[in-house]
Amino acid sequence: MRSTFFLTCFAFLLGACGSASANHRRHHTRSSAAIAAAAKENNPTSGTPVSDFAASASLPAAGLAAAAKKAKKAGQKYQISQGSKSFSTIYTDWADFNNSSAYVWTADMDIDCDGIDFNCKGNSDGQPQTDYGALAAYQVPFIVIPGNWVNGHSKELPGNNVAAVICGGKMYYGIFGDTNGATPEVIGEASYRMGTACFPNDHISGANGHGAMDVTYIVFTGKDAVLPSTDMTKNYITQFSKLKSMGDEFVTQLSSNLGLSSGEVDTAIPADTCS
Secondary structure, three states, rough: OOHHHHHHHHHHHHHHHHHHHHHHHHHHHHHOOOOOOOOOOOOOOOOOOOOOOEEEEEOOHHHHHHHHHOOOEEEEEOOOOOOOOOOEEEEOOOOOOOOEEEEEEEEEEEEEEOOOOOOOOOOOOOOOOOOOEEEOOOOOEEEEEHHHHHHHHOOOOOOEEEEEEEOOOOEEEEEEEEEEEEOOEEEEEEHHHHHHOOOOOOOOOOOEEEEEEEEEEEEEHHHHEOOHHEOOOOOEEEOHHHHHHHHHHHHHHHHHHOOOOOOOOOOOOOOOOOO
């Protein structure tokens, strides 16, 4: 009886360990597959499918862009490029909203290829890392924020915060993935993939972005707005479904806090082409 009992328990433990090991292997396989798929998307001629990070067409992109231009609580203003006479201001009107606290600004869009794609065409001053890893600019839609603003708001902006970008009448989600440390610091900058999604016909490169100050940047604040580490690596976003679900949730709540209705955005998604 005693030996049978111990043998039974031993067999049970072996089965449990074997099951746990199999589950670990399956998880590892899924993760490896997701990383391999992300790496395949990391190229300048296609990149991540734009549908993977496009906001829900029912959300009021135009209304949010208009509301951003009416913001009044100025935080800090920055040149849109070194030597420029044009400035953009980060506004904090939305910083205290429940479940959708955010900073917002309207600017142009310079292109950042820092990270593993730092040798992208026209990127003469690229660096092989970004602030929170070494993101893939061809695969990850990310935005760049002036470093001194981030340093002064590190609790609100710990890195990899979900962001929404409104451009050309469309809205896309990305993450806050890098800072600008130029002297003087400038504003209005996003990754190559965000640039090609927003402006597929503008011949985007490391040296050529979008000059008009008609791009709305919204970055959501706080630790709850950070894309989980389980959905990305230091190089890639591996689960865009999580980025989209978080983005849609935050933007829906933000729209409600601003008193905006849905259905103000064109449902068409532009052709997914890159230059």
